[in-house]
Amino acid sequence: MLLSPQTHTSMITISVIGPIIGVIPIIAILLFYLVKLFSHQHRGPLQGCHGYGVLITGCDSGFGHQLALSLDLKGFVVFAGCLYPEGAGAQSLAGKSSSNLKILKLDVTNDEDVRQAKTTVQNNLPEKGLWAVVNNAGISDWAEIEWSTIEDFHHMLDVNLFxxxxxSIAFLPLVRAARGRMIYVVSKRGLEAFADCLRVEMASFGVKVSIIQPGNFGQATNILKMKTSSDIWNKLDEERKQIFNRQYIELANNYFLSTCKAGFSNASLVINAMLHAITSAQPKHRYLLVSFxxxxxxxxxxxxxxxxxDAVFCLSSMYSKRKNLLYRK
Structure with a gap:
């Protein structure tokens, strides 16, 4: 049967639009439940910071140190986890803050430290509970893969991920009771995936999970280990010394140091993002803090x-120098 162009067009339109119209109710229902799942009546520091507690790991220096002081000024009860509670960083923090800031001994790789820290927080819990946990503690290092030992990788994973x-597992019950926040300072993919899963699970309890992704803030913190070319060279075994010659080690180390100097020299961008994640009624899921x-x-x-x-990296001048300097048989 022949159809007029108008009829043919109408039938095509019906055949395309019909199924779409059919799924609209389903989409509407899904959106309704998604909004219901992720939307909760706001409770928390927007109505005032006093009476709320925040636990921060890694407060000896860097982001954690600065965030602890900022939150203390806002009136939070701050539990500042420090690897060395008697060290210069922790003592400086205690001297600059009010009595609302409490220094905790907290090595995040140590189960007993975490248990004792939780007990201390529970025994000193402010009136409105533990509003946020900021997982800030972390270490950073730079090296080509073959320059590191398996122990190096284990240690970094134990601090940064595990x-x-x-x-998080230890303090989630307290944060859930306050319907508060979990904040992750992420430069590692494994922890990012963990936070993504936790965000979906915690939405049912009114807990919001945010990821802070800082770029090159090496100058603003002391998280990066400064090495000399000799430090790297002396760590290599004889086989790798034959492959990665001394001239290349020197080049790579200078390149790394120059890259660090090109980064942000002030941590305020990260601290402001953390404060927003803790105090905003609608914190972002991710705060990407990098250069243009x-x-x-x-x-x-x-x-x-x-x-x-891969081609982008291969075209870099550093990669070309690397190929020319590395040992070839």
């Missing part, structure tokens, strides 16, 4: 084919 998970140039890599690279992303 340390945050260990602390680095934003290109974070936003675009995940969508590019691997052959393209």
């Amino acid at each position: 340390g945050s998970i260990r602390t 140039a680095d934003m290109f890599f974070f936003k675009l690279f995940p969508f590019l084919p691997t052959v393209v992303t």
Whole structure:
């Protein structure tokens, strides 16, 4: 049967639009439950910070140290976890803060430290409970893969990933009771995936989970270990010394140091993001805090084919020098 162009067009429209109209009620229902799941009546520091507690790990220096002082000024009861509670960083923090800030001995890799810290927090819990946990403690190092030992990798994972998970599991019941916040300072993919899962699970309890993703803040903190080329060279075994010659080690170390100097020299961008995540009625899921140039890599690279992303690095001048300097048989 022949159809007029108008009829043919109408039938095509019906065939395309019909199924879409059919799923609209389903989409509406899904949106309703999603909004219901993620929307909760706001409770918390927007009505005043006094009476709320915040636990921060890694307060000896860097982001954690500065955040602890900022929250203390706002009136929070701050539980500042420090690796060395008698050290200069912790003592400086205690001297600059009010009596609302309490120094805790907290090595996030140590189960007993975490248990004792939880007991201390519970025994000193302010009237409105533990509003937030900021998983800030972390270490950073730089090296090519073959320059590191398996112990190096174990230690970094134990602090950066398992340390945050260990602390989160211990304090989640207290944060859930306050329908508060879990904050993660993330520069590691494993912890980011953990936080993403936790955000979905905690939404049912009114707990919001945020990820802080700082870029190059090496100058603003002391998280990066400064090494000399000799430090790297002396750690290598004889086989690797034959492959990674001394000249290349020197080049790589200088490149790393110059990269650090090119980063942010002030941590205020990160501290402000943390404060927003803790106190805002609608905190962001992610706070990406990088330079404009680095934003290109974070936003675009995940969508590019691997052959393209690899090519970008291969075209860099550092990569060309690396190829020329490395040992070849």
